[in-house]
Amino acid sequence: EIVLTQSPATLSLSPGERATLSCRASQNVVSYLGWYQQKPGQPPRLLIYDVFNRATGIPARFSGGGSGTDFTLTISSLEPEDFAVYYCHQRSDWFPTFGQGTRLEIK
């Protein structure tokens, strides 16, 4: 099983600031890495797939990068609605796995 480790566990920032979230895989996942956003009381929503592709309707302030085992999700300028929990996800292995999540909170 491929283990995904996200850092930091919690990130405290203010609206307008830049956020960088990290995800490290225990094995090479090539480009099969995505990101999901989850707000309280809601299901997760697909943000980024295949490392850097934005899902339908996702604003351009969200961007993904990386390759192999190290990946990042960047939010260029935080909006109030961006404060949520973010999960990375790999589908390289036959059985997909999620990271443990990064909570992005308002400072």
Next chain:
Amino acid sequence: EVQLVESGGGLVQPGGSLRLSCSASGFTFSNYGMHWVRQPPGKGLEHVSVIGSNGENTYYADSLKGRFIISRDNFKNTLYLQMSSLTTEDTAVYYCVKDAYYSGRGWYDLWGQGTLVTVSS
């Protein structure tokens, strides 16, 4: 409207069984792989099971030890999860999830609202 609606959750005693259902609408259900993903209260996401579009390929999390069975009825546009020998560790919100690909090896592009399963005596 494109949506997934789960049902069948509730309170069950340890050792008991439960069957979850997920009704799909607004898209051609038979064209896509489907998943169950669960989330224990206050915790992260755990992939439970996946089934390909034709129902012939299924995979499960190793931690389930053969207690769960995923199935689908493409005529009824419905996904199922039969759960047995439930333990308190199975307490979670269970999400029905649509895959972007027929194989079930793509991205999760549509999620239901989830159904809560509580295992307690």
